[in-house]
Amino acid sequence: MSRDSPRLIDGKIVRGEDPLNLEMPFSALDQFITPIKSFYVRTHFPIPAIDRDEWWLHVEGEVEKPFAINYEELLELEPLTIPATLECAGNNRNFLEPKVKGVQWGLGAVGTANWTGVPLSILLDRAGVKTGACEVILEGADGGVVENPKAPPGELKFARSVPLVKANGDVLLAYKMNDVDLPPQHGFPLRAIVPGWYAMASIKWLQRIIVTDRPFTGYYQTMDYAYWRKRGDIAELAPLSEMQIKAEIAKPTQGEIVPANSTFRACGAAWTSDGEITKVELSTDGGRNWSEVTFIDKPIPNAWCRWEFDWHTPSKPGKPTLIARAMDSKGRTQPIERDPDRGTYMINHLL
Structure with missing residues (x-):
C-alpha cells in the first residue's frame, strides 16, 4: 500500500x-x-x-x-x-x-x-x-x-x-x-x-x-x-458465497514506528463463516514463531472477534514482520499462499 x-x-x-x-x-x-x-x-x-x-x-x-x-x-x-x-x-x-x-x-x-x-x-x-x-x-x-x-x-x-x-x-x-x-x-x-x-x-x-x-x-x-x-x-x-476464515492486524499499522525494547499492545479482529473463531495466533518474526492472542469479544457465529496481544518489541531497532492467523470450530485455518483460482476475490492467505 x-x-x-x-x-x-x-x-x-x-x-x-x-x-x-x-x-x-x-x-x-x-x-x-x-x-x-x-x-x-x-x-x-x-x-x-x-x-x-x-x-x-x-x-x-x-x-x-x-x-x-x-x-x-x-x-x-x-x-x-x-x-x-x-x-x-x-x-x-x-x-x-x-x-x-x-x-x-x-x-x-x-x-x-x-x-x-x-x-x-x-x-x-x-x-x-x-x-x-x-x-x-x-x-x-x-x-x-x-x-x-x-x-x-x-x-x-x-x-x-x-x-x-x-x-x-x-x-x-x-x-x-x-x-x-x-x-x-x-x-x-x-x-x-x-x-x-x-x-x-x-x-x-x-x-x-x-x-x-x-x-x-x-x-x-x-x-x-x-x-x-x-x-x-x-x-x-x-x-462466490461463504466468507473465508481470516485474521487482520489493526495495530500496529503497516510502517508504523513503535519503540524498541518496550511493550506494545497489538490488536485486530478475526472472522469466519458457519462456525466460531477458536484461536488466533500472532507471529512477530515473519512466521517462524507463533503466540496465541487474547480474545476481547466472545466468539459467535458470523461476526468478528476482536483480539489483543502484548508484544515485547525487540531490544534493537529493525523491521519485524507481524502476521496473524485464525482457526475456527470447523477446523479451518488460513492458507499460507494465495490460490490463483480465486482471481481477485476471497483473499485470506497469510499477509
Whole structure:
C-alpha cells in the first residue's frame, strides 16, 4: 500500500467516487459494533433515491401467491435483530502482487453491525414456495450499464441468488442498522443480510425477491463475483458465497514506528463463516514463531472477534514482520499462499 496519506470522506478512505466506494481505516477498530459513520461503503452504480412511501417489495416467481409489501406493512411484522459481519469479497486486494484490476481495498472493507428486520423465510412462507424451487434471487434497485464486453447490453440491475435452504435459514431483510433507519449508502429502505457470506449477496435497495427452479446465471452471479472451481481437469466459474476464515492486524499499522525494547499492545479482529473463531495466533518474526492472542469479544457465529496481544518489541531497532492467523470450530485455518483460482476475490492467505 502507498504510504502517501489517503484522501478521506467522513473519516473513510476514498477508493472510488463514481461509483462511491469508501473504506474504514482498519486501525480505527476499537469496538465490536462498527459505527455507521465508519462502516465501509461499496456501490456498483449511483445510489438510488427511493421514497419509502412509494416503495414496494415484490415477491414472485415459483410461488403459489405472489404479493407485494410496502414499508409500513413490513414494520408491522415481528422484528429480529442480529449482529453480523459483512466483508467485501475483494477486501485486501491492494496487497496482491502483481497489481490487479478492481477496487483497491486495503484491510477495511469489512465491518460489523446490528441489523434489524424480518427473516426472509417469513415472506417466503406467506408466498408459498412451489415444489421444485431451488434458489431465491434478490434484486436491488441500483443499476446501470456495465462497461465490460462480457456484460449484457443495456441497463443491468444488481442481483444475486442464494440457495433456498439458506434463504429459509438465517437471511434477514433489514431496515435498521445499529438501531436507526438504513442510511441511503447502506441500502435504504431495505437490504438483505446474508450472514456468513461475502457482502455482494447482501443486496441493498432491495425491490424484488424471485423464487426460481433453476440456478441463477445473472452477470453478478456467474461472470463477476465468481471464481474458478476445478473438478479434475475441468474448471468452471462458480459463484462466490461463504466468507473465508481470516485474521487482520489493526495495530500496529503497516510502517508504523513503535519503540524498541518496550511493550506494545497489538490488536485486530478475526472472522469466519458457519462456525466460531477458536484461536488466533500472532507471529512477530515473519512466521517462524507463533503466540496465541487474547480474545476481547466472545466468539459467535458470523461476526468478528476482536483480539489483543502484548508484544515485547525487540531490544534493537529493525523491521519485524507481524502476521496473524485464525482457526475456527470447523477446523479451518488460513492458507499460507494465495490460490490463483480465486482471481481477485476471497483473499485470506497469510499477509
